[in-house]
Amino acid sequence: MPMLTLADLGVLRSVSHDDGRVVATITPTYAGCPALDAMRADLAEKLADFGEVEVRVSLTPPWTTDLISDEGRRKLAEAGVAPPEHIGPRTTGPVALTLAPPEKRVECPRCGSADTAVLSRFGPTACTALVRCRVCREPFEHMKDI
Amino acid sequence: MDADDNVYDALAAADHDGRWAHGAGFDESVVEVTAPAPDGVDTEDLAAYCLMLADDALVGSQRLSEWATHAPELEEEVALANIALDLLGQARVLLARAGHLGAAERFRVAGRASEATGDGRAHDDEDVLAYFRDDRFFRNVTLAEIDLGDFAQTMAWMLVFSSWRLGLMTRLRGSADPVLAAVATKAVPELAYQREYAAGWVLRLGDGTELSHVRMQAGLDAVWPFVEEIFGAHAVETRLVEAGVAVDPAALRADVDADLEQVLPVATLTRPERPAVGLVGGRGGRDGVHTEALGPVLAVMQSLARAHPEATW
Numbered sequence: 395m396p397m398l399t400l401a402d403l404g405v406l407r408s409v410s411h412d413d414g415r416v417v418a419t420i421t422p423t424y425a426g427c428p429a430l431d432a433m434r435a436d437l438a439e440k441l442a443d444f445g446e447v448e449v450r451v452s453l454t455p456p457w458t459t460d461l462i463s464d465e466g467r468r469k470l471a472e473a474g475v476a477p478p479e480h481i482g483p484r485t486t487g488p489v490a491l492t493l494a495p496p497e498k499r500v501e502c503p504r505c506g507s508a509d510t511a512v513l514s515r516f517g518p519t520a521c522t523a524l525v526r527c528r529v530c531r532e533p534f535e536h537m538k539d540i
Numbered sequence: 541m542d543a544d545d546n547v548y549d550a551l552a553a554a555d556h557d558g559r560w561a562h563g564a565g566f567d568e569s570v571v572e573v574t575a576p577a578p579d580g581v582d583t584e585d586l587a588a589y590c591l592m593l594a595d596d597a598l599v600g601s602q603r604l605s606e607w608a609t610h611a612p613e614l615e616e617e618v619a620l621a622n623i624a625l626d627l628l629g630q631a632r633v634l635l636a637r638a639g640h641l642g643a644a645e646r647f648r649v650a651g652r653a654s655e656a657t658g659d660g661r662a663h664d665d666e667d668v669l670a671y672f673r674d675d676r677f678f679r680n681v682t683l684a685e686i687d688l689g690d691f692a693q694t695m696a697w698m699l700v701f702s703s704w705r706l707g708l709m710t711r712l713r714g715s716a717d718p719v720l721a722a723v724a725t726k727a728v729p730e731l732a733y734q735r736e737y738a739a740g741w742v743l744r745l746g747d748g749t750e751l752s753h754v755r756m757q758a759g760l761d762a763v764w765p766f767v768e769e770i771f772g773a774h775a776v777e778t779r780l781v782e783a784g785v786a787v788d789p790a791a792l793r794a795d796v797d798a799d800l801e802q803v804l805p806v807a808t809l810t811r812p813e814r815p816a817v818g819l820v821g822g823r824g825g826r827d828g829v830h831t832e833a834l835g836p837v838l839a840v841m842q843s844l845a846r847a848h849p850e851a852t853w
Binding site: 419422424425426427428450451452453454456457458484486487488489491492493513514515516517518520524538540 | 570571618619622625626629633725727729732795
């Protein structure tokens with residue numbers, strides 16, 4: 395998702411600069427996200443001008459789509475990717491299994507219609523689902539709320 | 541094309557210490573894995589437990605990836621690959637944690653890897669444990685290694701496996717080990733998603749056509765003999781439950797039962813009554829006693845790394 399910065403995505407946790415040494419901490423979106431290495435490499439390259447770079451990957455606190463900034467959500471929608479809903483604090487208890495499809499539908503990022511249907515819960519990347527708009531008939535990606 | 545636009549070029553340029561896993565240059569997958577075992581927790585036990593949970597995910601992931609280019613529809617192929625990738629992500633961190641706690645040394649795989657590569661490095665990382673460990677040192681439950689059969693059987697397998705692992709990870713979020721707690725916290729929403737996907741297909745196929753119903757029931761029947769083993773506690777798990785680190789597998793039976801009770805009647809499927817297999821003299825996958833299914837899975841997974849040690853791409 396080249397339209398987003400790592401900060402927009404909420405993946406960049408911190409950057410500190412001390413005596414010619416730069417330490418940046420990022421967190422993976424999904425534990426198995428294959429883009430993590432590319433993010434790490436890109437970040438190291440961009441920071442190289444500021445000194446010796448160390449990019450750390452940390453799991454805590456875990457990433458959720460709630461960390462995507464408002465600016466990030468705007469850029470996603472602009473690029474035709476329906477942004478995730480805010481999900482709020484996570485439950486610490488058991489997770490219930492729901493068999494019925496969710497009542498709330500994703501809004502089409504192209505025409506704004508809410509008359510959409512999920513084509514596949516797994517899109518071209520781990521973080522997106524494939525949805526189709528019934529009004530403008532266009533398929534689009536939806537960044538899953540996770 | 542600008543070199544910056546090519547993700548592979550960017551990877552190669554940024555780190556020359558390439559490795560097998562994702563072809564990336566991780567010494568440690570995440571910073572948390574270097575934390576010492578919590579006070580009063582036996583390091584060997586913790587390493588073994590990390591390996592158990594890692595191997596369940598790693599072997600299950602490898603099995604699911606067999607569907608690549610074989611799934612009934614492109615969408616399902618992408619879904620299965622994504623789910624396999626989620627499990628691989630969990631396995632990587634857990635393997636790195638086990639390696640940091642000395643698992644590679646214990647199973648003598650570090651020496652084997654050094655011999656293969658001739659570079660004398662420490663080799664205590666995730667790749668060594670994944671690629672240079674023989675089948676009897678894998679600690680996964682046998683459910684993780686069985687042949688997944690047709691798509692219906694794969695969905696039956698996934699419903700049980702994800703329900704069980706979700707229950708485990710839900711409880712493990714409170715583990716006294718910070719790495720296990722962190723892995724579990726990330727894994728819960730991923731596994732909830734997997735379970736919903738599997739439940740949806742079990743429902744659709746079970747309550748579908750006459751043929752799909754027959755095959756869905758057959759798939760569930762085929763998986764069933766391997767289910768009992770996943771609720772049994774290994775001595776390592778029992779000790780770590782007392783230390784507040786691990787989850788008692790017996791507690792997960794209620795979770796799996798509740799999910800099956802919700803799905804099976806709606807899917808018009810019958811809960812199988814078939815004798816359990818998987819334990820030999822009381823020993824099972826957690827002791828390294830596996831079915832004949834594991835060898836071929838590992839052969840596919842390990843052969844490239846063993847033939848070309850330290851190859852990168």
